[in-house]
Amino acid sequence: MPSDHEGNKLSNKTGNPIGPYAESDDRGVHIRALFTELLRARKPLVLHNGLIDMAFLYQSFYAHLPDRLTTFTADLSEMFPAGIYDTKYVTEFELRLTASYLKYAYKKCKLDSSRRGTSGGTEPHVQLHFCQYAGQMSSYVDYRVCPAVGSVEGQTDVCQRFSAFGWCPNGSECLLSHDTDLIILHDEKDLGNKRTKRKRRKVER
Numbered sequence: 001m002p003s004d005h006e007g008n009k010l011s012n013k014t015g016n017p018i019g020p021y022a023e024s025d026d027r028g029v030h031i032r033a034l035f036t037e038l039l040r041a042r043k044p045l046v047l048h049n050g051l052i053d054m055a056f057l058y059q060s061f062y063a064h065l066p067d068r069l070t071t072f073t074a075d076l077s078e079m080f081p082a083g084i085y086d087t088k089y090v091t092e093f094e095l096r097l098t099a100s101y102l103k104y105a106y107k108k109c110k111l112d113s114s115r116r117g118t119s120g121g122t123e124p125h126v127q128l129h130f131c132q133y134a135g136q137m138s139s140y141v142d143y144r145v146c147p148a149v150g151s152v153e154g155q156t157d158v159c160q161r162f163s164a165f166g167w168c169p170n171g172s173e174c175l176l177s178h179d180t181d182l183i184i185l186h187d188e189k190d191l192g193n194k195r196t197k198r199k200r201r202k203v204e205r
C-alpha cells in the first residue's frame with residue numbers, strides 16, 4: 001500500500017467502506033466486493049480504452065485520486081502486479097486494425113484466429129471458452145451470441161461513420177448498414193485491393 005496518501009483510503013475507522021459504492025445492491029452483493037476480488041485474484045487486468053475506467057475504479061474503490069500521475073501509475077502497478085493491458089492500444093498501435101472500437105476489434109481478432117485454426121491448425125490460434133459462473137453470480141453476467149461472420153453478397157452499403165468509429169448519429173434510423181461483420185469483410189476487401197494496386201504500381205515502375 002502506498003504511504004503518501006494512505007489517509008485518503010475510502011473507508012471509515014471501523015473499516016467499513018464509504019462513498020457512492022458502499023451500499024450493497026438489492027441482491028446483497030457489494031460492488032466493492034467485486035473490486036476487492038479483482039485485486040485479490042492478482043490476474044492481469046484487460047481493458048479497452050481503459051484510462052478513464054481505471055481513474056473511476058481508483059477513485060470509487062481505492063483512494064482519492066492523487067495529484068501526481070506517477071503516484072497513480074505506481075499504485076496501479078502495485079494493485080495489478082500481473083499487468084494492465086489495453087486492447088485499444090494493442091489494436092491501434094500493434095495490430096494496426098482499420099478500426100479499433102471494441103466490437104470491431106473483438107470480431108476481427110476472433111475471425112483471424114478462427115481462420116488460423118481452420119487452416120490445418122498449425123498456426124497459433126485462440127479458442128474462447130467462457131466460464132460458467134455458479135449460482136447467483138451467473139445472473140450478473142450477460143452473455144450474447146456472437147454469430148460467425150457471413151458473406152458480403154446481397155448486402156446494403158456500409159455506413160462509413162459507423163464503420164470508422166463504431167457509432168453513428170442516425171442510430172437505428174440509419175439507412176446504411178451498421179453490421180460489424182459486413183464492415184470487417186469490406187475493410188478486408190479494401191485492404192486487398194490496395195495491396196494489389198501497390199504491387200501493380202511496383203511492377204509498372
Ligand SMILES: [Zn+2]
Nearest residue numbers: 159162168174
Ligand atoms: Zn449510420
